[in-house]
Amino acid sequence: MRSDQSKLGFYLLLSPLLLWLVTLIILPHMGLFAVSISEKVGVREYETGFGNYAVFFNEPLYWRTFARTAIMSIMTTVLTLLLGFPIAYYIAKLMRGRAKTTLFLMCLIPFWVSELVRTFGWMILLRETGVLSNFLQFTGVIDGPVEFLYNDAAIMVGLVYTSILFMIVPLVTTLDSLDDSLIEAGYDLGGSGFSILREIVIPHAMPGIVSGCIVVFMLSLGNYLTPILLGGKDSLWFTGLIYTQFITRFNWELGSAFGFLLLALSSTIVFLGLKLSRQSLTNTMGR
Amino acid sequence: MTSTADLVCRDLTKDFTDFRAVDHVNFEVPNGSFFSILGPSGCGKTTLLRMIAGFQFPTSGDLLIKGKSMIGVGPNKRPVSMVFQHLALFPMMNIGKNVGFGLRQRGVAEAEIKTRVGRILERVGLPGIQDRSVDQLSGGQKQRVAIARCMVLEPDVLLLDEPLGALDLKLREHMKIELKTLQAEFNTTFVYITHDQSEALVMSDNIAVMNNGRFDQIGTAEELYYEPSNAFVAGFVGDANRFDGKVVGVDGQIVSIVTDGGAEMRGKTTAGVPAMGQRAQIFVRPEAIALLKDPAQTADHMNTGEWIVDSVLFNGANSLVILRHPKSGETIHATLPQTGTFLGLSKGQSVHTSWAPEQARCFATEGQ
Ligand SMILES: Nc1ncnc2c1ncn2[C@@H]1O[C@H](COP(=O)(O)OP(=O)(O)O)[C@@H](O)[C@H]1O
Numbered sequence: 001m002r003s004d005q006s007k008l009g010f011y012l013l014l015s016p017l018l019l020w021l022v023t024l025i026i027l028p029h030m031g032l033f034a035v036s037i038s039e040k041v042g043v044r045e046y047e048t049g050f051g052n053y054a055v056f057f058n059e060p061l062y063w064r065t066f067a068r069t070a071i072m073s074i075m076t077t078v079l080t081l082l083l084g085f086p087i088a089y090y091i092a093k094l095m096r097g098r099a100k101t102t103l104f105l106m107c108l109i110p111f112w113v114s115e116l117v118r119t120f121g122w123m124i125l126l127r128e129t130g131v132l133s134n135f136l137q138f139t140g141v142i143d144g145p146v147e148f149l150y151n152d153a154a155i156m157v158g159l160v161y162t163s164i165l166f167m168i169v170p171l172v173t174t175l176d177s178l179d180d181s182l183i184e185a186g187y188d189l190g191g192s193g194f195s196i197l198r199e200i201v202i203p204h205a206m207p208g209i210v211s212g213c214i215v216v217f218m219l220s221l222g223n224y225l226t227p228i229l230l231g232g233k234d235s236l237w238f239t240g241l242i243y244t245q246f247i248t249r250f251n252w253e254l255g256s257a258f259g260f261l262l263l264a265l266s267s268t269i270v271f272l273g274l275k276l277s278r279q280s281l282t283n284t285m286g287r
Numbered sequence: 288m289t290s291t292a293d294l295v296c297r298d299l300t301k302d303f304t305d306f307r308a309v310d311h312v313n314f315e316v317p318n319g320s321f322f323s324i325l326g327p328s329g330c331g332k333t334t335l336l337r338m339i340a341g342f343q344f345p346t347s348g349d350l351l352i353k354g355k356s357m358i359g360v361g362p363n364k365r366p367v368s369m370v371f372q373h374l375a376l377f378p379m380m381n382i383g384k385n386v387g388f389g390l391r392q393r394g395v396a397e398a399e400i401k402t403r404v405g406r407i408l409e410r411v412g413l414p415g416i417q418d419r420s421v422d423q424l425s426g427g428q429k430q431r432v433a434i435a436r437c438m439v440l441e442p443d444v445l446l447l448d449e450p451l452g453a454l455d456l457k458l459r460e461h462m463k464i465e466l467k468t469l470q471a472e473f474n475t476t477f478v479y480i481t482h483d484q485s486e487a488l489v490m491s492d493n494i495a496v497m498n499n500g501r502f503d504q505i506g507t508a509e510e511l512y513y514e515p516s517n518a519f520v521a522g523f524v525g526d527a528n529r530f531d532g533k534v535v536g537v538d539g540q541i542v543s544i545v546t547d548g549g550a551e552m553r554g555k556t557t558a559g560v561p562a563m564g565q566r567a568q569i570f571v572r573p574e575a576i577a578l579l580k581d582p583a584q585t586a587d588h589m590n591t592g593e594w595i596v597d598s599v600l601f602n603g604a605n606s607l608v609i610l611r612h613p614k615s616g617e618t619i620h621a622t623l624p625q626t627g628t629f630l631g632l633s634k635g636q637s638v639h640t641s642w643a644p645e646q647a648r649c650f651a652t653e654g655q
């Protein structure tokens with residue numbers, strides 16, 4: 001009797017989560033998959049088949065954009081890690097008390113404005129008549145106005161900027177939990193700064209590094225606004241292609257196939273990343 | 288400086304923003320000896336040790352290891368190793384990697400590291416545990432691994448910061464003896480800090496008693512115990528009964544005081560004779576007090592008195608009896624002799640005490 005009751009309570013508590021998973025994640029994806037494997041053969045006539053996927057592989061523009069998105073997202077992730085790690089180390093290990101909290105909050109401040117506004121901020125800085133161009137002309141480094149927007153570097157800058165917080169937070173958390181005396185013991189035993197970083201700090205921070213990388217990678221891969229705004233019309237970001245298929249071309253079948261390919265890509269790369277770093281998902285996300 | 292001193296500190300001082308944690312500390316640690324620094328919590332022991340290890344820089348003074356000044360030398364360049372208070376074993380490495388860490392930093396060849404790690408683990412009594420992870424070890428085993436990790440580098444001086452503090456009582460008793468044995472075996476200079484006087488007394492060749500950043504006295508365990516140089520040492524090292532009072536008579540080195548409760552007693556002074564009327568303290572160890580049933584046995588020159596038994600604290604050979612003075616109400620702890628004479632002693636009975644003034648120490652009260 002009692003165990004029946006506790007079971008009921010368990011399912012009641014679980015139901016919101018299940019509801020969320022089923023209605024917002026599983027159902028749409030099932031629908032998406034169903035749409036993606038239906039081919040249009042005539043007006044309002046559909047056949048089941050993998051023709052939409054074939055279109056993707058036969059059209060170089062599509063799979064090149066796909067690969068380009070993946071590679072640039074990986075580069076964004078690496079860059080974010082390289083930038084975020086020293087910042088997180090500084091906050092977690094070299095700051096104390098009030099200064100630490102203040103610095104941590106300062107990392108959060110940019111996230112109080114919407115991504116759109118933040119990206120426009122970068123556009124104001126980088127455009128032809130923008131702050132950077134004017135400054136360089138003023139100091140005489142360049143002669144005429146230079147357009148810094150609408151290239152891959154601008155996209156990377158924007159992506160790193162929007163996602164760096166999601167790298168810093170897990171890194172600060174794991175580095176905070178590293179006992180200072182371990183670092184001191186490393187020095188005491190004759191270690192150099194580099195070998196201590198490699199043998200003690202990074203292995204300890206690995207779960208934070210991996211979880212930060214997963215989040216940043218997924219955010220970059222699925223980002224739509226930043227690549228379009230900073231990269232311009234020809235930014236060639238895969239989410240842009242999906243948008244075009246759904247909204248401009250009304251080709252939901254191909255759009256769904258693209259959506260599924262993107263899901264497969266992010267899952268594969270996250271899986272490979274976990275295997276390479278010898279971490280498990282429960283170990284990195286479960287903290 | 289003698290050529291046999293491994294570690295010499297001269298006027299070592301460390302100031303933090305608002306106060307002085309280590310105050311003009313001078314000492315020498317001879318080659319291959321076990322040196323303890325004993326003091327209450329917060330007296331600056333860790334700060335002193337961290338200066339020796341190189342994690343903190345002295346405000347002034349000099350520090351020499353094997354005759355070479357260590358001022359400005361980084362912690363990874365000093366011939367000292369430290370066993371941290373919580374051991375600081377690296378949880379991300381197995382035991383073999385932990386112990387081999389220092390050798391790897393020195394660029395020793397992989398095969399040689401392996402044999403040396405194996406040899407040192409054998410010496411601390413843990414052969415063949417290289418592949419275990421840190422959390423598979425018990426407290427005492429971790430302790431020994433931490434020592435092995437330092438000793439494999441053959442340091443000139445091994446620093447230990449209250450390494451037994453985290454262990455339970457039984458294991459601590461065991462590790463005390465083991466540490467001393469290891470030190471003798473390795474024949475390395477150990478500098479050991481602790482707030483536990485029994486650890487210091489059991490293990491050390493020399494002990495420095497530290498109080499408020501200063502060294503009050505340096506000596507062997509016996510010297511500190513029998514010849515404390517001031518009131519702090521007398522009260523801190525070993526158990527002692529303390530009486531506060533006024534000086535009423537001085538006879539050579541023997542000072543008589545009348546306690547605030549009105550009891551008169553005498554003690555020997557070794558640190559300057561206090562003047563008549565000055566306030567002074569007398570320290571008597573519980574085991575220096577003889578209990579008597581018959582007052583006729585007491586000699587004339589002894590401190591004698593009749594006391595009422597307040598309670599008996601039975602603890603086998605370490606049993607104590609707490610006595611209360613019938614007039615002044617002051618209490619005194621005395622060791623209960625296990626000769627059978629006082630079997631069945633109970634609350635409310637009266638006993639006589641006597642102790643020789645030479646067994647008691649008198650110091651003028653500081654700050655008057
Ligand atoms: N970095 C520091 N800044 C300011 N005060 C400190 C610092 N480190 C230690 N202290 C203070 O110095 C005193 C001595 O500390 P410590 O050497 O750790 O004592 P012990 O090890 O004897 O308990 C303490 O009062 C402590 O609060």
Ligand SMILES: [Mg+2]
Pocket residue numbers: 332333
């Ligand atoms: Mg301490």
